[in-house]
Amino acid sequence: MTDTAVSISPANIETLEQLYTFRERTEVLEFLDKHPFLIPVLLEAPEKIRHYFPDSQLFLEVVPDPEIIDYVLLILSILMKLDPDDAITRQKQMDLDWWLNNTTHEVRSQLITLLEYPDEF
Template structure:
């Protein structure tokens, strides 16, 4: 039996860790190891996000899907301090201009959301 799993390159891990803050690093890396097609998306996303949320922090976290017990997704949280209406409008534009072009496979495993700091 041959192991055909693709593992994440150390260079990709290093780059992704420079772009994002991991919440539960081991879980995120294990998820990416199982879903390597997300790596190019994660490498491209920050430049796209910065166009709409220039001063944001980006976090990655593996979270169970609320609708399915056995399903988990990688969540990219955009931490920013915009007015909620403005933030949602910008997220909608981001989705229209970039996220919608991503494959169905990516959409099944990856989700982008907004997050506000506690002191906001």
């Protein structure tokens, strides 16, 4: 699929590309085209995430689910340099404060947030 076939608005694509680094841009856009209900969450997420992870970089990537054949997920990776215990505490608080109460089961079944460390950490 070429970018011209994607039905996501050019404005949303541009905004998402300012908020996230896409790992395999075409795959991410194709996934979002099939799951447009994720776009409002992805537009809102950086502000919420940066409350807990202020200096983080955010990435989007489509990956196969290791437990379900032919099922793919969108991974929102939060690249940060916090102490692992602190990072897990912050992620749990973010989940309680925002993620679990403000996203639907449909969203959570297609989009997962993961903490990621830089290679040099």
